Amino acid sequence: xxxxxxPPSASGSPGQSVTISCTGSSSDVGSFDYVSxxxxxxxKAPKLMIYEVSKRPSGVPDRFSGSKSGxxxxxxxxxxxxxxxxxxxxxxxxxxxxxxxxGGTKLTVL
Amino acid sequence: QLQLQESGPGLVKPPETLSLTCTVSGDSLxxxxxxxxxxxQPPEKGLEWIxxxxxxxxxxYTPSSLKSRLTISVDTSKNQFSLKLSNVTAAxxxxxxxxxxxSWYRFDYWGQGTLVTVSS
Numbered sequence: 037x038x039x040x041x042x043p044p045s046a047s048g049s050p051g052q053s054v055t056i057s058c059t060g061s062s063s064d065v066g067s068f069d070y071v072s073x074x075x076x077x078x079x080k081a082p083k084l085m086i087y088e089v090s091k092r093p094s095g096v097p098d099r100f101s102g103s104k105s106g107x108x109x110x111x112x113x114x115x116x117x118x119x120x121x122x123x124x125x126x127x128x129x130x131x132x133x134x135x136x137x138x139g140g141t142k143l144t145v146l
Numbered sequence: 147q148l149q150l151q152e153s154g155p156g157l158v159k160p161p162e163t164l165s166l167t168c169t170v171s172g173d174s175l176x177x178x179x180x181x182x183x184x185x186x187q188p189p190e191k192g193l194e195w196i197x198x199x200x201x202x203x204x205x206x207y208t209p210s211s212l213k214s215r216l217t218i219s220v221d222t223s224k225n226q227f228s229l230k231l232s233n234v235t236a237a238x239x240x241x242x243x244x245x246x247x248x249s250w251y252r253f254d255y256w257g258q259g260t261l262v263t264v265s266s
Contacts, residue, residue, distance in 0.1 A: 070251040074193070076227050080255040082193065086220055095252065127249040133206045140192040 039064060040126055040138035047144040048116045058109040066107035066137065070129035072110045073102060076140075078123045085124075086111060092143045094116030113143070121145040148180070150244050151259035158238075158264050164231040168244030168257055169224075176201060176222035181250040182220060182230045187259075188240040196242075198250050199227060206250065234264045237243040 041059045048054035053123070058065065058073075067070055071089045074082035084093050086102035089109060095114040099114045113120050154166035168182070175182070185197040197207040199218045207213045208212035217230040231238060241261050 070250075072252040074253070079260050082253070083256070084252060084254055087249075087252045107202075127193075127252070128248075132209075134209050135195045135198070135206075136252060137193045137195060 039130055039136040040128060042124075042126060042138040042141045044139070045142045045144065047146055048113075049146045050116050050118065053112060053114045054116060054143065055110050055112045056124055056126075056143065058111070058128075058138045060107050060109070060123040060128060060130075060136075062107060064105040064107075064128045065104065065109050067131065068129045069104070070102060071102070072127045073100075074125045074127065075120075075122045076125065082125065093118050116145050118145050147257040148246055150246060150255055152242060152244050152257045152260040154242075154262070156173050156214055156261060157265060158234055158258060158262060159262055161233045164229070164234050164238060164262055164264070166222075166229045166242055166244075166260065166262070167226050168225050168228070171225070172248070174222075175220060175225045175227065178252070180246045180248055182218075182227040183245045183247075183250075185243045185251060185253070186238075186240045188237075196229065196231075197241050200250070220226065237263050238262070239264045 073086040076082040089104045090102040130136045158164045168220045197218045199205045215232045220227045240248040241259040243259045244257040247254040
C-alpha cells in the first residue's frame with residue numbers, strides 16, 4: 037500500500053482543467069517541498085513533469101503546474117489535450133532516507 | 147544529456163538472484179554528482195522505488211521487505227550501476243527501470259525499462 041494516496045482516475049474534456057491530488061502526511065508531503073510528478077504513457081518510461089512541488093523541467097508545457105497545501109500536493113493540467121491522457125504518479129521524500137510513490141492516477145481525456 | 151540503458155536476463159527462476167545492470171552514457175558516472183536509482187513496476191500496477199546509490203557509493207534502500215534482499219552497487223570503470231535482488235519470487239516480476247538525477251528525491255533521466263519475469 038502506497039504511503040501517498042492518489043485518486044485512481046480523473047477525467048476532463050479537451051480544453052478543460054483537471055487537478056490530481058496526492059495526499060500524504062506530516063511526515064512526508066507536509067514536511068518537505070520534495071514532491072515530484074511523473075507522466076507515464078502505456079508501455080513507456082515515466083517522464084518528470086514537476087519537481088520540488090511546483091517547478092517545471094525544461095520542455096514541459098506550462099499547462100502543467102504543481103502546488104501543495106498542508107499534507108496534500110496537487111498536479112493541475114490546464115487546457116487538456118489528447119496527448120495528456122496517461123498515468124500520473126506523485127513522488128515524495130518521506131523522511132528517514134525513504135522515498136515513496138503514490139498509487140497513480142489514470143487521466144482520461146474525454 | 148544522460149542516457150541510461152538497462153540490461154539483464156528477462157527470466158529468473160525462484161529462488162535465484164535477479165541481476166540487472168544500467169549502462170550510463172553522456173557523462174562519467176564517477177565524475178558527475180548524480181544519484182543512480184532503481185524503480186520497478188509490477189504488471190498493471192504502480193511504480194515502486196527500490197533504492198538509490200550516490201556516486202560516492204552511499205546507498206539508500208526502501209524500508210520495505212525488499213531491503214534485506216537488495217544490493218545496489220556502482221562500477222565506475224564500466225560506467226554502470228547494478229541491482230541484485232536475491233531469493234526472488236513471482237511477486238518480483240515486473241518492469242525494472244534505472245533512473246538518475248542530480249537530486250536524490252526526483253528522477254530526471256530514465257532508462258526504457260526491462261521486463262523481468264520470475265517463473266520456474
